[in-house]
Amino acid sequence: GAGVSQSPSNKVTEKGKDVELRCDPISGHTALYWYRQSLGQGLEFLIYFQGNSAPDKSGLPSDRFSAERTGGSVSTLTIQRTQQEDSAVYLCASSRDSMNTEAFFGQGTRLTVV
């Protein structure tokens, strides 16, 4: 596609429910990143995928968070048993490969846990 696409744009969920956030990277980009941006804060790294290599999960804040990338393209970030502190904007980015320094970002999913 023309750019990184994320869905949904906004999501309101009840505490304790599971949510799935989707990221569709730019076609041909092998590197994909998820970041979390809490209100008024900078971006916090969550997870990184590069081709068929094992993902770098070092930024996932708890075992309630998981992500997968099917077929080296679309990625899904899943948050189980959501908590109010999970409320944030979740941003996805992709780059042509791991050595390419320019990352292109989507418009994010604003998650609100009530």
Next chain:
Amino acid sequence: AQTVTQSQPEMSVQEAETVTLSCTYDTSESDYYLFWYKQPPSRQMILVIRQEAYKQQNATENRFSVNFQKAAKSFSLKISDSQLGDAAMYFCAYRSTIIQGAQKLVFGQGTRLTINP
């Protein structure tokens, strides 16, 4: 671990004037990349300018330029002839050049820039 600090939560400037946003970082690496990203209300992060640490020459992109002081670990962004469309959150970011497990961007807390007409 690398850290990035932006000490100015908010800045404002008159339209057509020049403004400088500050950024400092901490790293033990000698080669790395530094970036400034702009985030308008649409939430999409847009790359403004990039600097490779091994390059002594400061990067420039039209009205945007940086002052990269490697020894001081300082990386400020200068916006000349400010325009209303420059109003946004600006984030400074660091990226390692080490291949293994360091592809992520490390971001500062951001500076909200307001342009006064």
